[in-house]
Amino acid sequence: MITLHNVTKRYGTFKAIQSISLNIKAGEIHGIIGASGAGKSTLLRMMNLLEKPDEGDVIINNKKLNHLKGKEIRHIRQLLGMIFQGYHLVGNKTVFDNVAVALEIAKITKKDRTERVMESLRFVGLETYKDQYPSQLSGGQKQRVAIARAIVNNPKVLLCDEPTSALDSKTTTEILEVLKQINQQFNVTIVIVSHELEVIRSLAERVTVMADGQIYDVVDIEPTGVNKFEKGAAAFVEQLKSGGDTNLS
Ligand SMILES: Nc1ncnc2c1ncn2[C@@H]1O[C@H](COP(=O)(O)OP(=O)(O)OP(=O)(O)O)[C@@H](O)[C@H]1O
Ligand SMILES: [Mg+2]
Numbered sequence: 001m002i003t004l005h006n007v008t009k010r011y012g013t014f015k016a017i018q019s020i021s022l023n024i025k026a027g028e029i030h031g032i033i034g035a036s037g038a039g040k041s042t043l044l045r046m047m048n049l050l051e052k053p054d055e056g057d058v059i060i061n062n063k064k065l066n067h068l069k070g071k072e073i074r075h076i077r078q079l080l081g082m083i084f085q086g087y088h089l090v091g092n093k094t095v096f097d098n099v100a101v102a103l104e105i106a107k108i109t110k111k112d113r114t115e116r117v118m119e120s121l122r123f124v125g126l127e128t129y130k131d132q133y134p135s136q137l138s139g140g141q142k143q144r145v146a147i148a149r150a151i152v153n154n155p156k157v158l159l160c161d162e163p164t165s166a167l168d169s170k171t172t173t174e175i176l177e178v179l180k181q182i183n184q185q186f187n188v189t190i191v192i193v194s195h196e197l198e199v200i201r202s203l204a205e206r207v208t209v210m211a212d213g214q215i216y217d218v219v220d221i222e223p224t225g226v227n228k229f230e231k232g233a234a235a236f237v238e239q240l241k242s243g244g245d246t247n248l249s
Helices: 040-047 070-077 095-105 110-123 139-151 169-186 197-203 228-241
Strands: 002-011 014-024 029-034 055-060 080-084 157-161 189-193 206-211 214-220
Touching: 002 040, 014 040, 014 055, 014 214, 029 040, 029 169, 029 197, 040 055, 040 157, 040 189, 080 139, 095 110, 095 139, 110 139, 139 169, 157 169, 169 189, 169 197, 189 197
Parallel strands: 029 189, 029 206, 080 157, 157 189
Antiparallel strands: 002 014, 002 055, 206 214
């Protein structure tokens, strides 16, 4: 579904991403975990070319994204919804209008637009909130609006950057459940960045563990039993959290 091939990203002389290759399979829930500054957000943002790689290729549905022009990139981006820790809602627009924005760009008729927005809001359980403004909502509700906005275009992939990091544990569980449903009901591939082990463990099927702009390991999470993630990567992440030496080189 998404392939990164020898992708490098520099900010000045600093290499935020160092020649990473990674394949996200269609239909999977893929976690990306690592310490602050490891390059998780940069890696995710390269998947929809919000960041352009300095070297290497980003390939989506067999198309090399980094060689496409603006219009073609916008077209491909419609396949990729994105949600963020800080929701990124527009404060002076209603819940309905926040979700409708993505469709206005795609020039869809008003009737279809209304149907699709309401369908998305119903999916996240917020149809009765359509005329409210973001400031009237809780964090969990705001993230639901952001999810509705991200899925209103029927994307193939949902890119999630720390979607639950600002939420309490009960709301986190609810939001993760919504993401799971999106994956199962619509077969949407999900890439989720988090520094929280529990979030990754409860949602992801496969996990990329990052450190210092590189991939430390890609591991499968098995629903039962102790697996490689439990033994190796989890210990590694704990070590990262406690500021231990990562010994990557
Ligand atoms: N626009 C930028 N200009 C300069 N440096 C940047 C920029 N964006 C990111 N970086 C640097 O690149 C590295 C990776 O950043 P990134 O935001 O991808 O990390 P992260 O793993 O998402 O961290 P966090 O868990 O704190 O969100 C960091 O050292 C960061 O300071
Ligand atoms: Mg980040």
